[in-house]
Amino acid sequence: MATTTVPAVPLTPAVFAILLSLAEGEKHGYLIMKDARTSQGGGINMGPGTLYGSLDRMMRDGLVEETGESDDERRRYYRLTRRGQSMLSAELARLDAAMASARSRGLIPHGGRS
Amino acid sequence: MTTARFESLYAYALRFYPSTFRERYAASMRQALRDALGDNSLPRRTLIPLVLRDLVTSLTKEHLAMLRDIFARPALVFNALILTALASGLALALYAIPQQVLRLGADDPQIAMATDVVASLEKGGPTGMLQPGALPAIAGGSAQVDMARSLTPFIIVYDGQGLPLASQAYLNGQTPILPSGVFDNVRQHGEARISWQPILGRENGVHIAAVIQRIQGSNGAAAGFVLAGRNMREVEAREQQVRQMAGATWIGMLGVILVGTAAFGWYTRPRPA
Numbered sequence: 001m002a003t004t005t006v007p008a009v010p011l012t013p014a015v016f017a018i019l020l021s022l023a024e025g026e027k028h029g030y031l032i033m034k035d036a037r038t039s040q041g042g043g044i045n046m047g048p049g050t051l052y053g054s055l056d057r058m059m060r061d062g063l064v065e066e067t068g069e070s071d072d073e074r075r076r077y078y079r080l081t082r083r084g085q086s087m088l089s090a091e092l093a094r095l096d097a098a099m100a101s102a103r104s105r106g107l108i109p110h111g112g113r114s
Numbered sequence: 115m116t117t118a119r120f121e122s123l124y125a126y127a128l129r130f131y132p133s134t135f136r137e138r139y140a141a142s143m144r145q146a147l148r149d150a151l152g153d154n155s156l157p158r159r160t161l162i163p164l165v166l167r168d169l170v171t172s173l174t175k176e177h178l179a180m181l182r183d184i185f186a187r188p189a190l191v192f193n194a195l196i197l198t199a200l201a202s203g204l205a206l207a208l209y210a211i212p213q214q215v216l217r218l219g220a221d222d223p224q225i226a227m228a229t230d231v232v233a234s235l236e237k238g239g240p241t242g243m244l245q246p247g248a249l250p251a252i253a254g255g256s257a258q259v260d261m262a263r264s265l266t267p268f269i270i271v272y273d274g275q276g277l278p279l280a281s282q283a284y285l286n287g288q289t290p291i292l293p294s295g296v297f298d299n300v301r302q303h304g305e306a307r308i309s310w311q312p313i314l315g316r317e318n319g320v321h322i323a324a325v326i327q328r329i330q331g332s333n334g335a336a337a338g339f340v341l342a343g344r345n346m347r348e349v350e351a352r353e354q355q356v357r358q359m360a361g362a363t364w365i366g367m368l369g370v371i372l373v374g375t376a377a378f379g380w381y382t383r384p385r386p387a
Contacts, residue, residue: 029142030149037156045160048143048150049131053176056135074145076148 009091014054017042019063019080019088026067028075029055065086120162127169132180136384158248184383193377201371206365212356217323220349221258221307223267224325226306231269231340232327236274259283261290262318265345272339273299274331279338285314290375292326292341301336302324321346 002091011019015038021027027035033051035041045052055078058064063084067077080088124147128140150161185191260348261270261283268283270290281289290312300306310322324343331337 029146030153033146033150034153045164047172048146049168049172049176051146052139052143053135053172055180056139057179072145074141076142086212 009087009094010036010069011087011091012054013042013044014046014060014062016048016088016091017044017046018051018058019053019084019091022064022078022080023088024083026069026077026079029046058084115196121147121151123170124165127173129174132176134180135176146349150355187372187379187384188377190379190382194371197371197375198368201364201367205360205367208363209357213353216349216352216356217309220323220346221325222342224323224344225307227267227269228325228327228340231271231342232329233338235271235329235338260341260346261285261312261322261345262320263345264349267344269292270341270343271329272341274338275337283343285312285320288314292313292339296326297336297339300328300339304328310343321350323349 010016014036018032021032021035021041024035029048029051033046036044055064059066061083061089061111062081064078065081067079070077099108121144122154125144126144128136131140133281136193147165150156151158158297188303224331236247259266259282261268262285264283268281270281270283271279272292273279277292278289283289292310296306305326306326308324308326310324310344310371312320322343326339328336329338329340
């Protein structure tokens with residue numbers, strides 16, 4: 001029977017931001033960088049070197065893959081794999097539990113932005 | 115700085131990435147920068163320092179990742195460890211074998227001297243050594259050898275209790291006494307070959323290659339003991355030379371293994387299909 005290993009969490013901020021960005025769908029490099037810069041996307045100021053270095057390792061780990069489709073040969077599009085999706089889910093669950101714990105201890109006001 | 119100038123500088127900097135990474139991503143990285151430069155929501159004063167910082171950190175990271183990919187391969191590490199173990203064993207043998215030959219050879223004159231003197235004394239008894247000048251007459255050589263300075267072999271005769279009867283050598287003006295355990299051993303086995311550091315010469319680091327033999331009395335018990343000794347200074351200097359040569363050989367072999375492993379790792383590095 002095939003088993004899916006849930007990758008280890010926590011993730012680095014760059015990997016988390018890339019997974020979060022690609023959760024919306026296929027994207028090319030600069031769109032991922034742009035998403036990551038926003039506060040909803042992780043607030044990570046990532047340059048091209050960090051982005052493609054992270055994507056390279058994430059492809060090796062089977063978290064993302066190239067779509068093989070492109071409107072320009074210099075623009076590569078990436079998408080999440082199932083493994084990437086499960087890793088993102090695990091990380092979000094971990095963060096959610098941490099936020100719930102912080103809220104229950106009164107560290108974050110109820111109804112406040114989390 | 116104009117956009118075109120910054121882009122061309124960035125393109126130049128991309129040459130410093132590892133070739134595998136560069137071949138795969140340089141065009142995409144340039145495109146990502148071009149997109150960023152064309153994005154009016156990102157001010158240049160923010161973008162340029164960000165890109166420069168990113169260049170430095172990601173260049174370092176990718177080179178480290180490349181080195182890890184090349185050299186952290188189990189087969190390569192295993193081979194290097196095996197070669198290192200072999201080189202270490204060889205260097206140890208290069209030290210240990212000559213060291214033993216030197217040390218054992220240091221006893222040769224003393225064995226002959228002790229045997230001759232014991233043979234002579236077993237005829238007349240060790241008390242004959244009490245007569246002044248008797249010992250040099252039997253053993254030959256000088257009447258007084260400074261054990262701390264001279265390399266000349268010498269003889270000391272002890273009685274059955276281990277007290278000195280006659281001596282060709284002195285240390286700090288006295289005849290040194292052997293530990294009683296040595297006499298017990300010689301009583302039992304007939305001979306002992308030891309490296310002796312007399313208490314009198316401990317502060318000078320005097321080491322003596324000593325051969326001690328038993329003088330058999332007429333009743334079969336030990337009538338006395340003959341010690342033939344020689345300062346080991348010269349032997350120890352040669353041992354030190356051997357140690358240095360073995361050490362240099364070991365470091366040399368490790369260097370060859372390191373360079374060889376690095377070269378082999380580089381030429382057999384994993385390449386993208």
